[in-house]
Amino acid sequence: MTYKGLVFFDLDGTLYNEHSRVDPAVAIAVKQLRANHYLPIISTGRSPLEIQEALAITGIDSFIALNGSYIQFEGQPVYQGAIPTKTIEKVVTIAKEAGEAVAFYDEQAIRITNITQAAKDAYAEVNAPVPSVDPEYYLNHPIYMLLILTNDNDAAYATDDLTFYRNTPYSIDTVEKNGSKQTGIKRLLASQGLEGMPTYAFGDGRNDIPMLSYVDYPTAMGNGIPEAKAQAKYITSANVEGGIIEGLRHWKLI
Numbered sequence: 434m435t436y437k438g439l440v441f442f443d444l445d446g447t448l449y450n451e452h453s454r455v456d457p458a459v460a461i462a463v464k465q466l467r468a469n470h471y472l473p474i475i476s477t478g479r480s481p482l483e484i485q486e487a488l489a490i491t492g493i494d495s496f497i498a499l500n501g502s503y504i505q506f507e508g509q510p511v512y513q514g515a516i517p518t519k520t521i522e523k524v525v526t527i528a529k530e531a532g533e534a535v536a537f538y539d540e541q542a543i544r545i546t547n548i549t550q551a552a553k554d555a556y557a558e559v560n561a562p563v564p565s566v567d568p569e570y571y572l573n574h575p576i577y578m579l580l581i582l583t584n585d586n587d588a589a590y591a592t593d594d595l596t597f598y599r600n601t602p603y604s605i606d607t608v609e610k611n612g613s614k615q616t617g618i619k620r621l622l623a624s625q626g627l628e629g630m631p632t633y634a635f636g637d638g639r640n641d642i643p644m645l646s647y648v649d650y651p652t653a654m655g656n657g658i659p660e661a662k663a664q665a666k667y668i669t670s671a672n673v674e675g676g677i678i679e680g681l682r683h684w685k686l687i
Contacts, residue, residue, distance in 0.1 A: 438631035440466060440686065441476040441497070441618060441644060444487060445559055445600075446637040446672055447654050448475070453560035455490050462678045463491040465687045471633075474621070476614045478598065478606045478640050480578070481505070481540045483561065500598060500608045500640050501617030502577035503540055504624075511624045512617070513540070514609045515575040520594050524579055524607070525571070527589050536580040537570045544570035551582040555603035579607040598640040606640060615643035635680055637661055637672065652680045 442448045475496040502514040536545040544567040598606040632648040637657035645651035645664035653665035669676035
């Protein structure tokens, strides 16, 4: 199919409501978007495992997951950016010495080194269960993202070998060096020969800033952080106040 443009949607605080679900009206709007020959693409820090319900209700089959580290286009994998095992081992050691936890993400599972209060708080924040414990999971599986569960110990983990996004008060999304939603978009466009096509994006958080700074028509949610809004050409109402539909109508996509 020939598309008129590509539309990238963050999930938490954006396409999702306060219960981490896609409202029926939003799902209808996304399907109308596709019917109007614009391709909807999820762009999220969540894993492919976590977004299956969102894919099903919206009919979306292309996504950039784990902050650019896992990409699928029209049902087919395009890119997987695994973090080196030795780099992960360093992070795990720091966490263990600090009495903190690290979660491991690939396309099939989420596992955690140990359960801490920060871990409980972080997963409650995004309406998700705390993962099963398997401190050695990273030794036998490619890991595309780490979630460092810490309230304020960011400096202990700082290294040039990784890229960090603190998206909740209790956790830090951690991906390969220079990994981002922006690099994910670039890889998707290049792999499918879609460079030059109009691009739109909707986001609200810190990990959305690289994406919003790159696309042609960046849109921030009314509930977004100031730094995200600063990158936007349009600011919608909040995600729970019909912001997605408002934004799609503003750009005349539906």
